[in-house]
Amino acid sequence: MRNIGIDIVENKRFNAFIDNPRKYSRILSAKEKDLFVQITNKSRKLEYLAGRFAAKEAVIKALAHTGYSFSYTAISVLNRSDGSPYVELENGTEFKILLSLSHSKDNSVAVAILVNGDE
Numbered sequence: 001m002r003n004i005g006i007d008i009v010e011n012k013r014f015n016a017f018i019d020n021p022r023k024y025s026r027i028l029s030a031k032e033k034d035l036f037v038q039i040t041n042k043s044r045k046l047e048y049l050a051g052r053f054a055a056k057e058a059v060i061k062a063l064a065h066t067g068y069s070f071s072y073t074a075i076s077v078l079n080r081s082d083g084s085p086y087v088e089l090e091n092g093t094e095f096k097i098l099l100s101l102s103h104s105k106d107n108s109v110a111v112a113i114l115v116n117g118d119e
C-alpha cells in the first residue's frame with residue numbers, strides 16, 4: 001500500500017509554544033528538541049516548530065491504514081547535510097517515507113509519501 005499525506009499550518013498558531021517547554025515537548029521528539037533549543041532566531045524557531053508539526057500531520061496521514069499509529073513525539077523530522085528533510089520513526093518500524101517541506105512567512109506546508117506500506 002502506498003499513500004500520501006499533506007498538511008498546512010499557520011505559523012502564528014505556535015507563537016505561544018516556542019518559549020514553553022511543556023508545550024513544545026508535546027510536539028517535538030528528543031532529537032528535534034536538542035536542535036530546537038539551539039536555534040536563537042525567533043522566527044526560525046516558529047518556522048521550525050510549525051514545519052515539524054505540519055510534517056508530522058502529513059506523515060500520520062500517509063501512515064493511515066497501515067495499522068500503526070504514532071504520536072507526534074515518536075516521529076522525528078530531521079535534515080540531511082544538504083538540508084533536505086527525512087523521517088525517523090520510533091519503535092524500529094521500517095516504513096520508508098518521502099517528505100518535502102516549505103515555509104512562507106505565515107504558513108508551513110508538508111507532503112509525505114509512504115513508499116513501502118506493504119512491508
Ligand SMILES: CC(C)(COP(=O)(O)OP(=O)(O)OC[C@H]1O[C@@H](n2cnc3c(N)ncnc32)[C@H](O)[C@@H]1OP(=O)(O)O)[C@@H](O)C(=O)NCCC(=O)NCCS
Pocket residue numbers: 047048051079081082083084085100101102103104
Ligand atoms: C532547498 C531550497 C530549494 C529551499 O527552498 P526555499 O524556498 O528557500 O525554502 P522553503 O521554505 O520552500 O523550503 C525549506 C525547506 O526545504 C527543505 N530543504 C532544504 N534543503 C533541501 C534540499 N536540498 N532538498 C530538498 N529539500 C530541502 C527543508 O525541509 C526546509 O525546511 P526546514 O529547514 O524547516 O526542514 C533552497 O534552499 C535551494 O534551492 N537550495 C540550493 C540547493 C541546495 O541543495 N542547497 C544545499 C546547499 S549544500
